[in-house]
Amino acid sequence: xxxxxxxxxxxxxxxxxxxxxxxxxxxxxxxxxxxxxxxxxxxxxxxxxxxxxxxxxxxxxxxxxxxxxxxxxxxxxxxxxxxxxxxxxxxxxxxxxxxxxxxxxxxxxxxxxxxxxxxxxxxxxxxxxxxxxxxxxxxxxxxxxxxxxxxxxxxxxxxxxxxxxxxxxxxxxxxxxxxxxxxxxxxxxxxxxxxxxxxxxxxxxxxxxxxxxxxxxxxxxxxxxxxxxxxxxxxxxxxxxxxxxxxxxxxxxxxxxxxxxxxxxxxxxxxx
Numbered sequence: 001x002x003x004x005x006x007x008x009x010x011x012x013x014x015x016x017x018x019x020x021x022x023x024x025x026x027x028x029x030x031x032x033x034x035x036x037x038x039x040x041x042x043x044x045x046x047x048x049x050x051x052x053x054x055x056x057x058x059x060x061x062x063x064x065x066x067x068x069x070x071x072x073x074x075x076x077x078x079x080x081x082x083x084x085x086x087x088x089x090x091x092x093x094x095x096x097x098x099x100x101x102x103x104x105x106x107x108x109x110x111x112x113x114x115x116x117x118x119x120x121x122x123x124x125x126x127x128x129x130x131x132x133x134x135x136x137x138x139x140x141x142x143x144x145x146x147x148x149x150x151x152x153x154x155x156x157x158x159x160x161x162x163x164x165x166x167x168x169x170x171x172x173x174x175x176x177x178x179x180x181x182x183x184x185x186x187x188x189x190x191x192x193x194x195x196x197x198x199x200x201x202x203x204x205x206x207x208x209x210x211x212x213x214x215x216x217x218x219x220x221x222x223x224x225x226x227x228x229x230x231x232x233x234x235x236x237x238x239x240x241x242x243x244x245x246x247x248x249x250x251x252x253x254x255x256x257x258x259x260x261x262x263x264x265x266x267x268x269x270x271x272x
Contacts, residue, residue, distance in 0.1 A: 045070035045116075046097040048084075052159070052262035054221040057255045058109040059094040061217050064251035066122050110140045113214040126214050139200045139207050139215040147192040148222055153185035155225045159266055186229060197236050205243060212244050217252075220244045224256060228263045 047063060047070055049056040063070050078084055079091045087105050088095050095107045100119065106112055114137075117126035127133050156163055157178065163169035168181040196219060200207045207215045220241050226233065233241075245252045 043069050043071040044098075047072045048075045048088075048093055048095040048097075050074065050076050050079075050093050051255075051258035053093065054225050054259055055109045056094045057221040057224065057259050058214075058218045059096070059112050060255035061221065061248065061252050062113045062116070062125070062214060064254070065212075065217070065248050066116065066120065066125060068116065068120070110144060110214070110218060113217070117214060124211055125208070125217075127208070132209075135200065136207065136213050136215045139196065140218055142192065142195070142200075143215070143218055143222060147189065147196075147219075150185045150188045150192070151222055151225055154182055154189065154231070155228050157182055158228045158270070159225070159263070186231060189226070189231070193234070193237065197234075197240075201240075206240075212247055216244055217248075220252070221256075221259075224259050225263075227260070228266060 045063070045068055047059060049060060049072055051074060060072065075084060075093060079088075079093060085091055087097075088107060090107060092107045094109055094112060095105055096112050096116075097105050098115075101115075106115060114126060116122070126136060152161075152164070153167060153169065155161075157169055169178050171178075196207070200215070204210070206212045207219070212220075223233065223237060223241055245256065
């Protein structure tokens with residue numbers, strides 16, 4: 001076995017000075033210059049969000065899964081402030097601020113994920129092939145146009161979220177009518193949910209194939225809300241959500257924890 005070479009602790013002897021040579025002048029000791037502290041690098045992307053929201057959860061999961069350098073600002077109670085409204089007249093979250101945007105900001109969770117995936121070439125989350133991308137887009141648009149309205153009607157009353165104008169839950173209707181509408185919305189969820197299973201997944205682990213796509217992130221986050229009404233998810237949906245969380249790890253679990261924590265809180269208040 002070869003021995004590791006070690007350096008001798010003895011210093012080499014100094015060379016003898018020549019006769020008559022003048023002693024070398026000692027250099028004046030200068031105090032070491034203090035290194036200037038570099039200002040902390042500002043994250044390239046700023047995300048304004050609300051922790052209990054699944055729309056916001058989608059982008060929070062995406063940003064982590066994509067490994068994007070970003071910062072998060074919780075704007076709970078501030079979305080109607082003059083400062084926020086000046087940047088975002090729709091007063092919506094999630095909202096990102098990015099230099100490459102024409103107006104500097106962008107809202108709507110699906111649009112944000114599409115933009116960032118395009119900008120950073122994240123084909124694993126949002127494929128470039130037209131046909132594959134079309135299926136991802138279709139799944140997301142079907143979700144926000146059909147499934148999510150049912151989920152909102154069924155869960156928002158329990159979550160203490162404001163109902164959309166024009167909905168029974170937002171009206172002065174009798175509580176029995178509101179309860180009836182809420183139950184009808186919950187019952188309607190099963191049909192679009194099955195469409196995701198039989199059509200968009202079609203035997204694949206995820207809508208995106210072997211790996212979760214932005215459509216999968218949006219769907220899994222949406223289904224998180226159903227826990228507040230103890231909705232009986234089919235086995236495939238439970239397995240699907242578990243598979244996404246396992247695949248994405250902390251990128252999913254951390255933002256999901258905020259949604260789950262809020263749901264646990266409102267349920268505890270209802271049972272108090």
